[in-house]
Amino acid sequence: MSSSSSTSNWIRHIPTHCFCGLPVVERTSRTPANPARRFLCCPKHSESGSQCRFYNFLDPEIRYGYYRNEMHSLYVQLQQARREMQVQEYTYRSRIHELELELNERTVTGDCYKKPVVVFIMVVFVMYFLTQ
Ligand SMILES: [Zn+2]
Incomplete structure (x- = not known):
């Protein structure tokens, strides 16, 4: 697919697991600084008190x-x-x-x-x- 090939052109190694060893999940940033920018993060990313700060952008910055x-x-x-x-x-x-x-x-x-x-x-x- 075109999105995966463009992703693999931008970053060579796509991580599969976060710092706590869980399979990463894909999210999309909606912040003003990174609108519509996909990233990988810990599945516990949005949970309060989560210690894992892993994230990795899949798309280049606008x-x-x-x-x-x-x-x-x-x-x-x-x-x-x-x-x-x-x-x-x-x-x-x-x-x-x-x-x-x-x-x-x-x-x-x-x-x-x-x-x-x-x-x-x-x-x-x-x-x-x-x-x-
Ligand atoms: Zn984690």
């Missing part, structure tokens, strides 16, 4: 500030769009749930459009008995 800033800015915009989509999804799911409850209630209590028909039939009955 040298030009403009592209680095642009890459980070795009990531920030993407995250914001994802959050907005989650809010919209939550809003729509809530509305769907409300409509389902309303529909269920109407099904249980009887459809409201049938009530005028029932009233009309009762009026006809009453008028029938009054005219007898």
Whole structure:
């Protein structure tokens, strides 16, 4: 694959294990200094109190500030769009749930459009008995 060949061109030896002897895991940096830059690290990297500080970048540094800033800015915009989509999804799911409850209630209590028909039939009955 092209990504692995470019990686192997940049670094000759790709480590397979971290300082504590565990198989390394691949992560992607999202920091302003290293946006979208893949690296290998200890599987316990994000755990609090982890003593292993092993990490090894797989991708070269983005040298030009403009592209680095642009890459980070795009990531920030993407995250914001994802959050907005989650809010919209939550809003729509809530509305769907409300409509389902309303529909269920109407099904249980009887459809409201049938009530005028029932009233009309009762009026006809009453008028029938009054005219007898
Ligand atoms: Zn480790």
